[in-house]
Amino acid sequence: ISKKQWKVTSFCWCIFLHSFLFLLVTMSDWKDPDNVPDPQINGESYRNPTEVKMSQIVLPCHANHCGELSVGQLLKWMDSTACLSAERHAGCSCITASVDDIHFEHTIGVGKVVNIIAKVNRAFTSSMEVGILVTCEDLYTDKQWKVCHAFATFVARRTEAGKVQLKQVMPHTQMEQMEYSLAAERRRMRLIHAEIITDLLSKCQEYEDAVPAERTRVESVELVLPPHANHQVSTFGGQIMAWMENVATIAACRLCNAHPTLRTIDMFHFRGPSHIGDRLVLKAIVNNAFKHSMEVGVCAEAYQGGEPLRHINSAFMTFEVLDSDRKPRTLPRIRPEPVDGKRRYQEAVARKKIRLDRKYIMSCKQTQVPLSVPWDQSNQMYLSYNNVSALKLMDARNNWVLTSEKNKVRLYTSEENQMLCFKVEMHVSVPAEQTFHLLSDLRRRKEWDQHYEECELINQADEEDTLYRVTTPSASKWGKGMEFILLASRRKPCDARDPYLIALRSVTLPTHPPTEDYTRGEVLCAGFTIWEESSSVTKITYYNQATPGVLPYISTDIAGLSSSFYSAFSACSHFLEANKDSLVALPLSTLQLDSTTTASTQEE
Ligand code: COA
Ligand code: ADP
Secondary structure: OOHHHHHHHHHHHHHHHHHHHHHHHHHHHOOOHHHOOOOEEOOEEOOOOOOEEEEEEOOHHHEOOOOEEOHHHHHHHHHHHHHHHHHHHHOOOEEEEEEOOEEOOOOOEOOOEEEEEEEEEEEOOOEEEEEEEEEEEEOOOOEEEEEEEEEEEEEEOOEOOEOOOOOOOOOOOHHHHHHHHHHHHHHHHHOOHHHHHHOOOOOOOOOOOOEEHHHHOEEEEEEOOHHHEOOOOEEOHHHHHHHHHHHHHHHHHHHHOOOEEEEEEOOEEOOOOOEOOOEEEEEEEEEEEOOOOEEEEEEEEEEOOOOOOEEEEEEEEEEEEEOOOOOEOOOOOEEOOOOHHHHHHHHHHHHHHHHHHHHHHHOOOOOOOOOOEEOOOOOHHHHHHHHHHHHHHHHHOOOOEEEEEEOOEEEEEEEEOOEEEEEEEEEEOOOHHHHHHHHHOHHHHHHOOOOOOEEEEEEEOOOOEEEEEEEEOOOOOOOOEEEEEEEEEEEOOOOOOOOEEEEEEEEEOOOOOOOOOEEEOOOOOEEEEEEEOOOOOEEEEEEEEOOOOOHHHHHHHHOOOOOHHHHHHHHHHHHHHHOOOOOOOOOOOOOOOOOOOOOOOOOO
16 A cells, blocks of 8 residues: 555545544534525425424413423424315315324423424325424514424325325435435334334233332213314314323323323324214323333224224323423333233334334434444334435435546545545446346345455345445455445335335444454445436446545545456446346245344333
8 A cells, every 4th residue: 555545545544533533522402403594496486385383372271280382282283284285286185194202302381382384295196294393482582492293194085086196306405315315214114013013012020019000090081073173074083192192191190190292103003084063082001111201002983873893092191390500300100901911911022122223323413423234124114214314324325526537437425524435437238127136136236346256145134234244355464354234225216206225234243252363343334326317228336434434445445546346346346247147035044133132121
């Protein structure tokens, strides 16, 4: 390695180390991108056509006895704003199908202003994802802060002709493109949520001084009147959520005999409609109490006259009790009732684990240490989401700078938050689907990439997720080779405006601890997007967020001192063209992992 190359490598390392420190310092000061002013398109201020805003002054009638805005009231406002946005896109009446997990970052006092913005991120067939941002404003100090960000799914009401086919959403800005792309990932997770719970049930623990769950049971009835319904005489989803929050708060209060603060509401699913004249029976009970938080379950059922009860909704809410320093108080344990109570107690543990996994893994904070998270079957869905979303976020960046070009293979770099990323772009005369199949199987990468020494398939988790162990030769003459445990997540396009994707990130596996013979490397975010340009021409983009492990291989290219990227990607192009007619399929492995769950969730 020449002196000049060494200087460049050291420089890149410095950028890297700085980026970590910078990120640790700025993490707490993170600003929500939705707070930035309207973007400009062709010199004119652009506003999303589905965007709907609502501003409300919090009055005493909206507050609980502690002078804080009741979460139920907030949910009503959020639901109405989101519904109007969905209807603006759909051009017909819409109903709330579900609301994803909501984490409330702050409570809101009387006298403050609540600002809600909702817009449709993406339309599927008859359903749409609506993004909702809630901020709180202090009119006297002119300060604004984020309260929560939520995603709700609205479905266009069926007509006599059957299911409605919605028009597509056309993203115009970088932010809209990103939300459009991520909406497909979130929808995938929403629809599989219930299946994950059943995999996660654990044993019930006995505590001597536990409070009998029975003591927290609440039952309350509401009559649905015209003010509770929308213009289509259906009960507002937000109204039902508000009634549910009311009974949940009473149940939580009965366990701790103090004022509980609602922290999180899990994904809501409206199973059936409710109308004016319905009697809504709301039942709540504490399902489980952990050290600092408790889960309250609420069930809403409707009936009219002598009809049987109809199940409308079930929700799970997490409460904390804050002491005078606003720190969470230790809560009493709960003794569940037999049979259903015990089952709910165990399911609450499973949901708690899911919540933690989602919060940590889905936050997409790729830069937080530790970089690799343990992979297991229970968090597979979230890791896969995180893997693909990180690649989509990188793909959505618009600050790429062309650094080098050779025979139409282009190398770009991008520095954001002092984090260095690079991408290599080229075209091949191979159909997109075949390119996707050939690049998806990492075991074949050594056929074109000299940095791949060995690649072993560890586990084929499902059609879309595969775990590999990859070894690369040492960058220096005397050093050790490197080893990576990679999760490869592949996605076919949802529609013509999605690419094929192969996302790669590091994970850890108890079956594959680091060894003496290799240095364990980390891939934060890497992968391919594959766009069909025509039936025979495909654009391939390879992305990599440069970690210390990969920097030595690429830094001389970035500095213009070499073009090894070109040799690797022209070899890739030859490999694809040579195999364009072969029938490739990713073989399903019979290998299974001895999966152990991540951090214990019995105790916080
Ligand atoms: N989360 C998000 N979307 C969901 C979902 C969930 N839990 N369950 C179903 N959907 C989506 C489907 O993916 C589908 O989307 P697509 O058309 O874009 O592919 C859409 O809802 C319709 O699904 P479909 O299979 O045709 O109907 P369904 O029998 O699953 O019914 C609802 C789904 C939402 C229409 C039905 O559960 C319902 O009517 N719920 C009551 C809604 C209501 O009245 N809300 C107001 C408060 S009472
Ligand atoms: P599950 O029992 O599978 O959790 P349900 O939809 O029956 O699902 O109920 C959702 C939640 O509502 C339960 O977890 C429980 O906390 C609460 N709940 C259900 N039935 C009652 C009841 N009869 N009394 C009090 N709370 C109830």
